[in-house]
Amino acid sequence: MKKKLHLLFVLLFFCACAVPGLGMVFFGESQAAANEVLSPKPSLTQPDGSVNLNIMSDAADYFADRFAFRQELITADSAWKAALFHTSSQEQVSLGREDWLFYAETEDDFTGADLLTQRQVWAIRRSLELAQGYVESKGASFLFTVAPNKLTLYPEHGPQGLEPGEVTALSQVTAALGESSVPYSDLVAAFSQQEEDLYHKWDSHWTYKGAALAHDTLLADLGRTGDMFQREGYYEKDHQGDLYVMLYPASHELEDQWHFSQDLAFEYATPIRDVDDLRIETTSAGTNGNLLMFRDSFGNTLHSLLAESFGHAVFSRSTPYDLGAMDAIQADTVILEIVERNLKNLAEYPFIFPAPWTEASASPLQPQDTGETLTVSAAESPQAAGYLTVTGELPSCGDSSPVYLRAGGYQFEASPVGSGGSQPGTYPFTAYLPAGTALTGAQILWQDETGAWLQASLAAQG
Numbered sequence: 001m002k003k004k005l006h007l008l009f010v011l012l013f014f015c016a017c018a019v020p021g022l023g024m025v026f027f028g029e030s031q032a033a034a035n036e037v038l039s040p041k042p043s044l045t046q047p048d049g050s051v052n053l054n055i056m057s058d059a060a061d062y063f064a065d066r067f068a069f070r071q072e073l074i075t076a077d078s079a080w081k082a083a084l085f086h087t088s089s090q091e092q093v094s095l096g097r098e099d100w101l102f103y104a105e106t107e108d109d110f111t112g113a114d115l116l117t118q119r120q121v122w123a124i125r126r127s128l129e130l131a132q133g134y135v136e137s138k139g140a141s142f143l144f145t146v147a148p149n150k151l152t153l154y155p156e157h158g159p160q161g162l163e164p165g166e167v168t169a170l171s172q173v174t175a176a177l178g179e180s181s182v183p184y185s186d187l188v189a190a191f192s193q194q195e196e197d198l199y200h201k202w203d204s205h206w207t208y209k210g211a212a213l214a215h216d217t218l219l220a221d222l223g224r225t226g227d228m229f230q231r232e233g234y235y236e237k238d239h240q241g242d243l244y245v246m247l248y249p250a251s252h253e254l255e256d257q258w259h260f261s262q263d264l265a266f267e268y269a270t271p272i273r274d275v276d277d278l279r280i281e282t283t284s285a286g287t288n289g290n291l292l293m294f295r296d297s298f299g300n301t302l303h304s305l306l307a308e309s310f311g312h313a314v315f316s317r318s319t320p321y322d323l324g325a326m327d328a329i330q331a332d333t334v335i336l337e338i339v340e341r342n343l344k345n346l347a348e349y350p351f352i353f354p355a356p357w358t359e360a361s362a363s364p365l366q367p368q369d370t371g372e373t374l375t376v377s378a379a380e381s382p383q384a385a386g387y388l389t390v391t392g393e394l395p396s397c398g399d400s401s402p403v404y405l406r407a408g409g410y411q412f413e414a415s416p417v418g419s420g421g422s423q424p425g426t427y428p429f430t431a432y433l434p435a436g437t438a439l440t441g442a443q444i445l446w447q448d449e450t451g452a453w454l455q456a457s458l459a460a461q462g
Contacts, residue, residue: 074248090247092104096158097157099201100158101202101244102159105341106152110155112166117425118399118400120424123417124173124347125176127415130356130413131334134323140331146170146173146339146340147337148170149341150204152170184221200257203243203244205297211298211301212258212305226309228305241255264307265308266282266304280315281314284310286307286309288310290310292329293306294316295337299315303315314328314329320384324386345422347421348421350418352387357412359411365445374395377460389431391431394427394446396448398447398450403445405431405444407438407439407443407458416428417429
């Protein structure tokens with residue numbers, strides 16, 4: 001009898017193991033959930049025609065992402081862990097109180113565990129100042145804003161035991177901007193004045209009503225008027241939160257989304273696939289001029305509200321931020337919106353515009369020559385057509401040091417941001433120079449930790 005039970009147990013075990021594989025044959029493969037990227041189908045050969053020696057590993061990854069009932073099993077695992085232990089089975093999602101969900105990565109923003117270096121803070125400030133200067137030189141208005149993390153606004157619904165940091169990356173940047181001329185729209189203050197929760201319970205973003213408040217706040221800070229937040233509307237349970245899908249991919253639970261009683265009055269100038277498109281262009285009877293907005297996923301709802309307010313608008317998710325796009329629509333307003341959790345990216349993403357310059361002979365700087373040669377990358381690229389893009393990294397630098405390039409009798413100021421700029425201890429720079437600028441005999445100038453000016457020769461490589 002015992003032997004039969006053992007045999008039955010082994011049989012049941014192998015049947016259970018076979019279900020995911022056989023299920024793929026009869027019920028098809030599991031699909032991706034939320035923003036999940038699945039492993040590609042394995043191939044016997046590499047793109048260059050050679051044998052793929054990792055075929056078994058690739059096949060295992062492919063099966064692990066697509067076996068039958070995968071989403072249902074993930075959902076079941078998440079549900080019982082949340083119910084019994086109040087523990088998230090997904091490292092990207094944190095369980096809050098009152099059934100709220102949060103992006104786990106925003107906890108370090110909230111507690112101040114992930115601060116910016118003083119160099120990163122200054123680099124972000126200076127990059128924004130340079131962008132502002134260029135935009136205003138073309139007769140347009142510039143505005144910078146940060147979409148707050150949900151945890152920043154609603155800590156009472158957050159995970160137990162989190163204490164807010166006295167200093168955060170957001171407070172570092174806003175303090176630096178307080179010492180500059182960069183126009184900043186404070187959405188934390190605007191949302192904190194509202195008693196109603198304006199972010200989704202199971203999503204990382206604001207509701208449409210929250211987007212309406214952001215819209216009105218931005219217009220007010222531009223010296224204009226918006227009435228979106230006061231418009232009539234209603235809540236309907238038809239929204240599936242991004243965090244909820246990550247945690248419970250097989251569930252079809254929906255939460256409330258705000259809807260305006262009257263449709264927004266604008267049109268898409270070109271058809272869009274969805275609100276995540278890298279470029280969205282709109283037209284309307286709006287009286288606030290033409291808008292160029294650099295945005296992230298918080299613009300998925302916000303863009304349609306601004307589309308009604310501006311006669312012609314372009315909403316871009318591309319980086320670097322190309323200010324040359326102003327010319328195509330004759331933009332008289334430029335807005336940069338970025339979510340709080342990605343603030344560090346501003347130390348890495350430059351604005352594309354011609355580096356401000358003066359004649360080198362007019363520069364009062366008298367740097368000490370280090371005798372060193374600094375290698376930089378210099379090339380014309382489709383991403384910044386019409387410019388010679390110069391990028392590099394200083395070996396050391398003062399926290400608030402500008403970076404200048406001297407070439408062809410001119411002194412250009414580089415943006416103190418670039419690839420690697422989000423990493424502590426790095427000092428990148430990016431400059432967009434006129435196409436054809438010769439870097440033979442060029443020099444780079446910067447300040448050391450004491451404020452003294454240093455100079456080194458440049459060696460350019462394409």
